[in-house]
Amino acid sequence: MSLSLTSFLEVMPPLLKAAVVTVEISMLSLAFTCVIAPPLAIARMIGPWPLRFSVLAMVEAVRGVPPLVVIAFVYFALPAIGLTFNGFWTGVTALTVVGAVYAVDIVRSSIESLGRGQKEAAQALGFPVWRAYLEILFPQALKRILPPLTNELANVIKASALLSVISVNEISHVGQGLIFETFIVVEIIIQMAILYLTIVGCLSVLSKALERRLAH
Amino acid sequence: MWDVLVRLIPSLELTIKLSLTALIMATPIGIGLGTLRATLRDRSFAARILDSYVLMVRGTPILIQIFAVYFLLPLTGLKIPLYWLGVLALVFNSAGYQIEIARAAVNSVPNGQWEAAAAIGFNRSQLLLTFILPQAARRMAGPVMNELSQLIKASSVLSVITLYELHKAAEAIISANFRFVEVLIVEGFWYFVFVYTLVMIAQRIEGLFSASGGLAEQR
Numbered sequence: 306m307s308l309s310l311t312s313f314l315e316v317m318p319p320l321l322k323a324a325v326v327t328v329e330i331s332m333l334s335l336a337f338t339c340v341i342a343p344p345l346a347i348a349r350m351i352g353p354w355p356l357r358f359s360v361l362a363m364v365e366a367v368r369g370v371p372p373l374v375v376i377a378f379v380y381f382a383l384p385a386i387g388l389t390f391n392g393f394w395t396g397v398t399a400l401t402v403v404g405a406v407y408a409v410d411i412v413r414s415s416i417e418s419l420g421r422g423q424k425e426a427a428q429a430l431g432f433p434v435w436r437a438y439l440e441i442l443f444p445q446a447l448k449r450i451l452p453p454l455t456n457e458l459a460n461v462i463k464a465s466a467l468l469s470v471i472s473v474n475e476i477s478h479v480g481q482g483l484i485f486e487t488f489i490v491v492e493i494i495i496q497m498a499i500l501y502l503t504i505v506g507c508l509s510v511l512s513k514a515l516e517r518r519l520a521h
Numbered sequence: 522m523w524d525v526l527v528r529l530i531p532s533l534e535l536t537i538k539l540s541l542t543a544l545i546m547a548t549p550i551g552i553g554l555g556t557l558r559a560t561l562r563d564r565s566f567a568a569r570i571l572d573s574y575v576l577m578v579r580g581t582p583i584l585i586q587i588f589a590v591y592f593l594l595p596l597t598g599l600k601i602p603l604y605w606l607g608v609l610a611l612v613f614n615s616a617g618y619q620i621e622i623a624r625a626a627v628n629s630v631p632n633g634q635w636e637a638a639a640a641i642g643f644n645r646s647q648l649l650l651t652f653i654l655p656q657a658a659r660r661m662a663g664p665v666m667n668e669l670s671q672l673i674k675a676s677s678v679l680s681v682i683t684l685y686e687l688h689k690a691a692e693a694i695i696s697a698n699f700r701f702v703e704v705l706i707v708e709g710f711w712y713f714v715f716v717y718t719l720v721m722i723a724q725r726i727e728g729l730f731s732a733s734g735g736l737a738e739q740r
Binding site for chain 2: 366369370371372373374377378381382385459463464465466467469470477480481484490491494497498501502505506
């Protein structure tokens with residue numbers, strides 16, 4: 306096992322291009338996750354029972370199976386109901402589902418940890434329940450949501466590696482292809498690890514900064 | 522649907538074997554190293570090595586870790602059967618997470634406990650084994666069981682190195698008959714049952730541990 310700088314540089318351009326795809330997919334999934342998780346969490350808490358039940362069922366079902374199964378399901382099921390996405394958007398959809406179900410529980414438990422007083426005060430002031438949740442409880446819970454949510458979003462970025470099984474050209478798919486093409490093994494694996502560490506690292510730096518902002 | 526359910530049982534057994542073997546190997550390593558890490562100064566050399574190992578495990582996808590084990594270990598000339606490559610990849614991953622669990626649990630034992638035990642005249646290793654670890658174990662029990670359900674889910678990724686576990690077997694059936702909805706639901710069902718059984722056991726264990734909480738437990 307010896308490292309060579311030339312091989313390291315040789316595989317760099319395709320891997321960097323793949324890293325862009327990973328970042329794009331991750332950012333889109335993270336954005337969608339953050340948009341749909343709070344309403345779903347509120348629906349899970351105060352929605353009419355059919356809605357409450359279906360959110361609960363979806364969350365429990367997805368949390369109980371590996372992300373790979375979710376990816377396979379979205380990959381096969383979307384075309385079956387007439388939605389033909391390319392690999393990229395199939396990946397974004399699957400990762401959003403995976404991220405959102407975990408985020409729903411994070412949002413819910415953070416809101417529930419606030420204490421009854423806040424909710425009761427909002428109701429006493431005449432807020433309808435859903436507005437109390439959206440405008441009073443949710444903003445307060447944000448501070449508690451952020452650290453576990455960051456953790457989960459990092460998991461989503463890491464799960465994006467699994468999209469290689471549906472041939473999305475992200476880091477691990479391209480890296481795997483390069484290994485078999487060039488037989489440069491060590492350099493490629495190290496480089497893939499560095500790329501993921503960097504992307505996940507950026508997320509945690511961003512979240513730390515946001516946490517500080519929220520703390521004031 | 523019934524035939525798929527039955528056909529997947531052998532591969533479910535492999536999934537169970539893989540994840541349990543990995544847990545049994547990873548837990549002593551993780552708890553040992555995590556406890557060690559909690560007693561080290563942050564700037565010491567060993568602490569830095571452990572920290573970078575944990576950072577690497579937590580910062581990269583399990584897929585990359587599996588690639589690393591699968592491609593790199595054979596380069597060293599060792600001939601390791603595929604099954605054990607899979608187990609090793611899971612152990613590498615899980616030990617990293619468990620170091621973090623054990624470190625946090627040991628650190629969460631209040632300082633007064635260390636001081637009290639030291640005041641009675643226990644030396645450092647007795648103190649760790651008889652005072653701190655039993656208290657920390659209570660806090661570790663839940664997260665470690667949770668780690669097992671993560672391991673089960675992670676073991677599905679071993680399908681990429683053609684280990685014939687539950688997900689690989691399901692994929693094979695799908696490519697043979699294209700009854701993907703059925704097969705994926707059955708596959709999901711097996712994972713779900715396995716994972717939730719463990720979650721329930723984990724909650725029981727957590728309950729047991731906290732019910733027996735002694736004087737030392739701060740509430």
